[in-house]
Amino acid sequence: MIFLDDVTFGYGKRPVLQNATLKIAADERVAILGGSGEGKTTILKLVLRLIRPDSGRVSIDGTDITEMAEEELREIRRKFSIVFQEGALFDSLSVKENVAFCLREFSKMTEEQIDAKVRELLRVVGVEAAINLMPDELSGGMHRRVAIARSLAAFEPKMFLYDEATTGLDPVNAERICHLINELCKEGTGLIIVTHKVIDALRVAGRFLFLLNGRIVFDGNKDALLGSDNPAIVEFLNEFRYEVK
Amino acid sequence: MSIDFKRAVDELQEYYILSVKGLLGIFRRPFYGKDFIEQMDYSGVGSLLIVCLVSLFIGMALSLQLAAELSVMGLKMYTGKVVGISIIREIGPVAAGLVFAGRVGAGMASELGLMILGHQVDSLRVFGVDPIKKLVTPRLLSSIVMLPALTIIGDAAALLGAYYIAVFVSNQSSYVYWTSIEHVLTFQNVFSGIAKPFVFGFIISSISCYMGLSTYGGAVGLRRSTTRAVVYSIVMIIIADFVLTRILLYALGFSV
């Protein structure tokens, strides 16, 4: 479904991603691992064509979107649901209005229908009580949940993208979010989770990518990841091994 | 140097595209009426008090200066006329514009900048909402509507301040003051005073939106775009004021 073909991207002169080639099928569950600033978020932004690659091509479902205009991209982006790194809730709107945003924008629902739908979505993610709060009154975990609820309201996504959905959360909350992610990702839909917490990646994904210095240096399943002898990956996994012991 | 020049041209082009698209958004669906109302409230109603305050004191200071100078020549009764012309044609619009740039320009740039940094604008794009129509058009339109309104109210405050000084400090006749103001309120004077804030409102909001939306690089980046929004707005207002004055004087048949 997703095909990045020899993509290079940089901000200004500084390269972030170099000659990345990546194919992800529609029902795959992929985790993108790597240290801070290695370009993990950049990959997600490229997939949604929020940024344009300097060279190489990006295709979604066989459609080349590298040069597509913003209006045409709308249809493509509807196939995805994304939760950004910080949740990215609209901070001028209440929790309810955040979740209702797409419903108001694109559907002809009545006020009661919207209200019911919002409550239902918030119940799914388990923060129904926060419906009338503003985003800056939420804790980190609640913030992510509301963001997930908002992304669900949009459309029926074929693939879920999560950018650091569990970063900065306590272990209990992180586990809950992973559980939620697993539940939402039904048969036939795929997901990409970007994280630097190995334990959360193992909880939800079956395929692992490792980014280092702007290159994808590892691509394989769990066993291959845990058995890898690449020193950077070994070091990356150390913390996780320590936790497990 | 050559690279900087290219960047400047690129930025100018982006700015141009943004402001044209933002303006065209007024005529194309969907319309974001709620955002427009909210922006009018923020930029217009929110700036009312400070515009009045600034204009009032400018009017008083101006009146004081002129009364002092004119009374030396025994021409004190012309205070109203000179004050009126300067305020309506020149000082009122510029003062309101500068206050607006400081308050609303900085506000717009920092709000949009924060939305960029927090991926809120990216979220809009993913949802299929055009950020220019949703964010820029309401801001442009509300500034174009509200700054002229603020200018008129500010002018009134300045004229009142000037009146206070002329009549109660400089002991002039209140009747003479208001009649000279009345004589000053000709079509030419009022038109050249009212035409300016439309342009200023557009300049301030388009520059501030552009600066806000081109924010990058965290808190330092936010500081840079907010500062640039205010500085560029102020400089452009002053320059535009000169150009407009030249054009308007010519168009309205004044000889210099």
Ligand SMILES: Nc1ncnc2c1ncn2[C@@H]1O[C@H](COP(=O)(O)OP(=O)(O)OP(=O)(O)O)[C@@H](O)[C@H]1O
């Ligand atoms: N808007 C921007 N302008 C300039 N440089 C940027 C911008 N966004 C990101 N970068 C740079 O690009 C590089 C990759 O950024 P990216 O956000 O993809 O990293 P990441 O792997 O997601 O890191 P993190 O784990 O901290 O979120 C970083 O070094 C960052 O400094």
Ligand SMILES: [Mg+2]
């Ligand atoms: Mg990131």
